[in-house]
Each structure stands twice: as structure tokens, then as C-alpha cells.
Amino acid sequence: MSSHLQDRSPTVGRFAPSPTGPLHFGSLVAALGSYLSAKKNRGRWLVRIEDLDPPRVVPGAAAALLRLLEALAFEWDGEVIYQSRRFERYRQVLQQLSEQGLTFPCSCSRREIIASAPQPGEDGPIYPGTCRRGPVGQRRERAIRLRVPDEELLCQDQIFGPLRQNLRRDVGDFVLRRTDGLYAYQLAVVIDDIDSGVNQVVRGADLFSSTPRQVFLYRCLQQPLPDYFHLPLVLGVDAKKLSKRYGPSALITVQNGRQALWWALEFLGQQPPQELAGAAAAELLSWGIEHFSPDLVQTAGQPAPVLSN
Numbered sequence: 001m002s003s004h005l006q007d008r009s010p011t012v013g014r015f016a017p018s019p020t021g022p023l024h025f026g027s028l029v030a031a032l033g034s035y036l037s038a039k040k041n042r043g044r045w046l047v048r049i050e051d052l053d054p055p056r057v058v059p060g061a062a063a064a065l066l067r068l069l070e071a072l073a074f075e076w077d078g079e080v081i082y083q084s085r086r087f088e089r090y091r092q093v094l095q096q097l098s099e100q101g102l103t104f105p106c107s108c109s110r111r112e113i114i115a116s117a118p119q120p121g122e123d124g125p126i127y128p129g130t131c132r133r134g135p136v137g138q139r140r141e142r143a144i145r146l147r148v149p150d151e152e153l154l155c156q157d158q159i160f161g162p163l164r165q166n167l168r169r170d171v172g173d174f175v176l177r178r179t180d181g182l183y184a185y186q187l188a189v190v191i192d193d194i195d196s197g198v199n200q201v202v203r204g205a206d207l208f209s210s211t212p213r214q215v216f217l218y219r220c221l222q223q224p225l226p227d228y229f230h231l232p233l234v235l236g237v238d239a240k241k242l243s244k245r246y247g248p249s250a251l252i253t254v255q256n257g258r259q260a261l262w263w264a265l266e267f268l269g270q271q272p273p274q275e276l277a278g279a280a281a282a283e284l285l286s287w288g289i290e291h292f293s294p295d296l297v298q299t300a301g302q303p304a305p306v307l308s309n
């Protein structure tokens with residue numbers, strides 16, 4: 001009678017690293033958080049290589065990353081997805097959005113946008129809508145932007161709570177295809193997650209502010225939203241976000257991987273028992289699956305542990 005109540009679709013989560021260098025602690029936390037959250041619900045866990053931007057891809061990094069995940073006993077479901085093999089799909093969806101009148105070509109240079117929008121937004125200067133009624137710039141190269149509404153969008157995050165953003169005011173019409181012809185991260189991520197049936201997005205809080213743009217894309221594509229879980233930032237020793245300047249002590253290797261996994265459980269607030277430190281990776285993961293509780297994850301960023309190498 002009330003079959004819809006039992007018919008909750010199984011969890012599909014994913015880990016989506018960029019192959020731009022070796023795995024560091026922040027990525028391990030995202031891998032572990034998404035893995036435990038999916039497996040705790042007996043769901044599927046996918047791995048997607050975000051090699052959308054060929055010049056940034058480091059040759060061999062994706063293969064090394066997958067070998068490391070394997071060495072740390074992570075088991076992904078299905079084939080690994082590579083964004084670089086999906087450009088045709090992105091083109092189709094972009095065309096569909098354009099046919100609906102939701103996009104426009106933009107001929108502004110970055111310098112022109114900065115000149116007319118000196119206020120920095122979530123992700124660079126806020127685009128002031130210059131070309132919304134037709135390209136006005138001088139350049140022949142055109143980016144494709146998505147028209148965004150002047151209204152407050154409400155996103156719910158399972159860890160951080162609600163996030164309100166007015167895309168027009170805080171971001172501006174954002175790029176879906178760059179002037180160099182490459183597809184934008186926001187577009188690719190949403191299409192990939194929709195096509196793979198991902199209904200649970202667990203990732204680092206550095207991506208929290210791009211969530212409203214993605215939520216708006218789901219709306220344009222008339223697709224149901226995934227649940228969002230943003231994990232606390234991993235900070236460097238100087239309490240800055242770990243980025244390209246993370247120290248070698250935060251790099252994950254096969255040798256320090258088990259130690260790093262224990263610290264990642266601790267980082268996620270799961271309080272792994274001390275005697276589990278030094279246990280095999282598979283044992284750490286199965287303890288994590290059994291005990292994982294998203295309620296224990298804190299929002300405050302924390303420094304990376306110093307790992308031995």
C-alpha cells in the first residue's frame with residue numbers, strides 16, 4: 001500500500017579527485033567520508049577522475065591515485081569514469097540548455113569583467129551581465145554563460161546546514177564553456193552526477209560555495225537534487241587551507257596510508273579506538289563502515305596530521 005515509503009533508492013556516492021598531483025590528506029578525507037557514508041547505507045561508491053582541464057593533468061597521476069586507493073582497500077563499484085571521455089555528452093547538454101534559451105555567448109575578456117565588476121565574488125569577479133542581450137565585446141572568442149535569476153536560492157547541507165545565495169548578486173551569470181572551448185567544472189560535475197545516479201555528494205567544504213550554482217543547474221535540467229555533505233577543511237600548519245602548498249607530511253603513500261586512514265577517521269570526528277592505529281587498511285575501513293556517524297563530523301577546519309614518510 002505505502003510502497004513509496006520503503007522505496008527509497010539506494011545510496012550512490014562518489015569520490016571525484018583531480019589528477020593534478022599526488023593524493024594529499026584533504027582528498028583522503030573526502031574519499032573516506034564519501035566511502036563510509038555510501039557503504040554504511042549499503043550503497044554504491046563510484047570513482048570519477050576529474051581530468052576536465054588537460055593542461056592541468058599530471059601524466060600518471062590518475063593511475064597512481066587508483067593504485068593507492070586499491071592499496072588502502074577502497075573498493076569502487078563499476079568502471080572508473082573519466083571526464084576527458086565525456087566531452088560529447090557535455091556538448092549535448094549544453095546545446096539542450098542553449099536551445100531552452102538559458103545560456104548566452106559572452107565576448108568579455110577577464111580584464112573587461114574586472115573593470116566593470118571590481119567586487120570579488122565567490123569565484124572571481126561577479127559577472128555584471130554585460131552580454132546578456134547579445135555579445136558586446138570586441139573579441140571573436142566566446143564563452144557560454146548560464147543566465148541566473150535575481151532570487152535567493154536555499155541549499156541544504158547535512159553537515160553545515162542551510163546556505164542562502166543570490167546567484168545574480170553573489171556570482172553572476174556563470175561560465176559553462178570557456179573561451180578556450182573547455183567545459184566548466186560546474187557543468188561537468190552536475191551532468192556526471194546525474195548520469196551516474198549519484199544521490200549523495202560528500203566532498204570538502206572548499207566546494208560548499210559552488211553548491212548553489214550546481215543546485216541551479218539541477219533545476220535547469222529538471223533533475224532531483226542529491227543530498228550534500230560538506231566535510232571540514234584540512235588546514236595547513238599556518239591554519240590556511242591546504243592547497244598547492246601542503247607540506248610533504250600531508251602526502252599519502254602506500255607506506256603511511258594506514259596511519260593516514262586512522263587520522264582521517266579521527267579528523268571526521270569518529271573517534272577510532274587507539275588500538276586500531278596500525279591496523280590493516282581493510283580493518284580500518286570496516287570499523288569505519290560499522291561505526292560511521294555523520295552527526296559526529298564537525299564543521300570547523302582542522303590542521304592536517306604530520307604523517308611519516
Ligand SMILES: [Zn+2]
Pocket residue numbers: 105106107108129130131132136137
Ligand atoms: Zn560578456
